[in-house]
Amino acid sequence: MRLETYLFFNGNCEAALAFYRETIGAETLFLMRFKDSPEASDTPPDWQEKVMHATFRIGDREVLASDGMKGAQSKGYAGFSLSIAVDDTASGEKLYAALSDGGQSLIPWQSTFWTKGFGMLVDRFGVPWMVSVAHEDAANPA
Structure with missing residues (x-):
C-alpha cells in the first residue's frame, strides 16, 4: 500500500x-x-x-x-499541509520566501525551540506548506 x-x-x-x-x-x-x-x-x-x-x-x-473537473471546483485545502524539510536555514528562508510570493504567510520564517528555521504559508494556489530545517544542528535549534 x-x-x-x-x-x-x-x-x-x-x-x-x-x-x-x-x-x-x-x-x-x-x-x-x-x-x-x-x-x-x-x-x-x-x-x-x-x-x-x-x-x-x-x-x-x-x-x-x-485541474479537476469544470463545475466541480474545490473549496480550498483544509486540514493538512505539505511539509518540506531543507538542510540549512538559508535554503529554508529562500524557499519560504519563494513559496509565499503571491500567497499568505501564516507563521513567518523564524527560529523555534525545535529547529533553527520554520515557517507556515499558503501559496498562491491555496496549497498550505510547512517549511523547516531538518538537519542543521538539531540538538541546539535556537
Missing part, C-alpha cells in the same frame, strides 16, 4: 506546475490533457487543454495533480 498526495488546482494546474518548477525545482514526470483522454468528447471545449492528470516530483517524492 502507498499513500499518495493528489492536488486539484481548479483550472490552474499548469501554472502551479510551472511555479513549483521555478521555486522548488519540481520536475513534471507525466502530464495528460483532457483532450488526450479516451473520453475527451465528454469534456467541455474550453477544458480540452486543461490538465486531466499530472505527476510531479519534489525531491524524492511524487505528487499527483489535476
Whole structure:
C-alpha cells in the first residue's frame, strides 16, 4: 500500500506546475490533457487543454495533480499541509520566501525551540506548506 498526495488546482494546474518548477525545482514526470483522454468528447471545449492528470516530483517524492473537473471546483485545502524539510536555514528562508510570493504567510520564517528555521504559508494556489530545517544542528535549534 502507498499513500499518495493528489492536488486539484481548479483550472490552474499548469501554472502551479510551472511555479513549483521555478521555486522548488519540481520536475513534471507525466502530464495528460483532457483532450488526450479516451473520453475527451465528454469534456467541455474550453477544458480540452486543461490538465486531466499530472505527476510531479519534489525531491524524492511524487505528487499527483489535476485541474479537476469544470463545475466541480474545490473549496480550498483544509486540514493538512505539505511539509518540506531543507538542510540549512538559508535554503529554508529562500524557499519560504519563494513559496509565499503571491500567497499568505501564516507563521513567518523564524527560529523555534525545535529547529533553527520554520515557517507556515499558503501559496498562491491555496496549497498550505510547512517549511523547516531538518538537519542543521538539531540538538541546539535556537
